[in-house]
Amino acid sequence: MIELRDVTKVFPAAKKSPGAGAPAVDGVSLAVERGSVFGVVGHSGAGKSTLLRLINYLETPTSGTVLVDGQDLGALGERRRREVRRSIGMVFQQFNLFRSRTVLGNVAYPLRLSGLSRAEARERAGEALRFVGLDAHARRYPEQLSGGQRQRVGIARALATEPGVLLCDEATSALDPRTTGEVLDLLRRVNGELGVTIVLITHEMEVVRSLCDHVAVMAAGKVVETGGVHDVFSRPAHPVTETFVRSALHDVPDAATLARLRARHPGRLVTVPVGGGEDLSRLFREHDVDFTIAHAGVTEVQARTLGGVTFELRGAERDVAAVLARLTGEEKAVAR
Numbered sequence: 001m002i003e004l005r006d007v008t009k010v011f012p013a014a015k016k017s018p019g020a021g022a023p024a025v026d027g028v029s030l031a032v033e034r035g036s037v038f039g040v041v042g043h044s045g046a047g048k049s050t051l052l053r054l055i056n057y058l059e060t061p062t063s064g065t066v067l068v069d070g071q072d073l074g075a076l077g078e079r080r081r082r083e084v085r086r087s088i089g090m091v092f093q094q095f096n097l098f099r100s101r102t103v104l105g106n107v108a109y110p111l112r113l114s115g116l117s118r119a120e121a122r123e124r125a126g127e128a129l130r131f132v133g134l135d136a137h138a139r140r141y142p143e144q145l146s147g148g149q150r151q152r153v154g155i156a157r158a159l160a161t162e163p164g165v166l167l168c169d170e171a172t173s174a175l176d177p178r179t180t181g182e183v184l185d186l187l188r189r190v191n192g193e194l195g196v197t198i199v200l201i202t203h204e205m206e207v208v209r210s211l212c213d214h215v216a217v218m219a220a221g222k223v224v225e226t227g228g229v230h231d232v233f234s235r236p237a238h239p240v241t242e243t244f245v246r247s248a249l250h251d252v253p254d255a256a257t258l259a260r261l262r263a264r265h266p267g268r269l270v271t272v273p274v275g276g277g278e279d280l281s282r283l284f285r286e287h288d289v290d291f292t293i294a295h296a297g298v299t300e301v302q303a304r305t306l307g308g309v310t311f312e313l314r315g316a317e318r319d320v321a322a323v324l325a326r327l328t329g330e331e332k333a334v335a336r
């Protein structure tokens with residue numbers, strides 16, 4: 001388990017500029033359970049990378065405590081801290097592979113550093129490459145591989161030392177959507193088959209939706225919201241979270257979409273969350289109201305369906321009003 005207690009990081013101000021001297025990470029406390037996939041999401045500059053680098057002490061906190069499996073990294077001696085850090089692998093946005101080494105050489109490198117013989121390192125590296133499906137490419141050089149393959153090498157390198165935790169720094173941000181999906185599938189296997197705890201940072205809520213079980217939302221160095229992914233998606237509390245959730249769910253038409261819908265649908269528009277208890281077709285029939293589906297955004301979050309359907313309602317004004325009252329009350333729908 002990883003625990004941060006009231007962790008703050010202030011970088012020395014390089015020059016007098018607005019925001020210089022403000023904490024990059026500001027009093028953050030959070031806990032990552034063993035075996036979980038924990039996402040940290042936030043806009044550029046929110047402090048995500050710094051937070052990730054504090055977990056393995058690539059950055060030292062200005063104040064606060066970082067605990068890994070109950071061990072306070074700040075209180076450990078250099079040797080012991082290095083051992084704990086070796087149990088934490090890291091994956092980078094730009095892969096950070098050596099161009100001059102083969103794929104196998106890249107994956108074997110940290111193993112050699114940790115003291116394994118050349119033969120042992122090559123064997124373990126080969127196993128890691130098999131896990132990520134790239135053993136056939138062992139003798140190639142990074143530039144002969146696609147971006148997605150390079151990231152899989154990066155993941156194999158991080159896994160070769162058999163870490164209990166993997167920190168992923170925007171691991172899919174340099175990749176196209178299809179390759180992103182492949183890398184996310186691989187990370188899911190790393191968690192599911194190897195039991196590795198994953199902490200990943202991203203600015204894409206879609207990555208959190210498809211991979212994570214817990215999420216923390218960061219803004220201006222602080223964690224503004226944290227919780228189970230399904231809970232945060234279904235009830236975002238902070239405005240920053242709300243924006244991120246909407247970007248992944250597309251359940252509520254944005255202002256431009258709404259303007260287009262209004263032009264096409266002269267009736268009353270109402271957005272109804274999916275999964276409510278009401279038998280909608282019966283409700284519409286009872287009140288003699290006609291409907292058309294004008295817009296829908298529905299997706300799976302942690303194996304449960306979330307989303308919203310926007311209906312256009314047509315009928316006598318009183319009937320439409322009665323339907324709207326029922327929907328906005330019990331079904332938590334929003335009239336547009």
Ligand SMILES: Nc1ncnc2c1ncn2[C@@H]1O[C@H](COP(=O)(O)OP(=O)(O)OP(=O)(O)O)[C@@H](O)[C@H]1O
Pocket residue numbers: 011012023024042043044045046047048049050051203
């Ligand atoms: N080594 C450093 N020295 C000085 N300031 C830094 C350093 N690293 C980060 N910062 C500052 O700390 C703040 C948070 O940066 P950080 O990279 O952690 O954010 P981020 O959310 O990861 O953003 P991005 O997605 O753009 O990487 C920013 O204002 C950044 O300029």
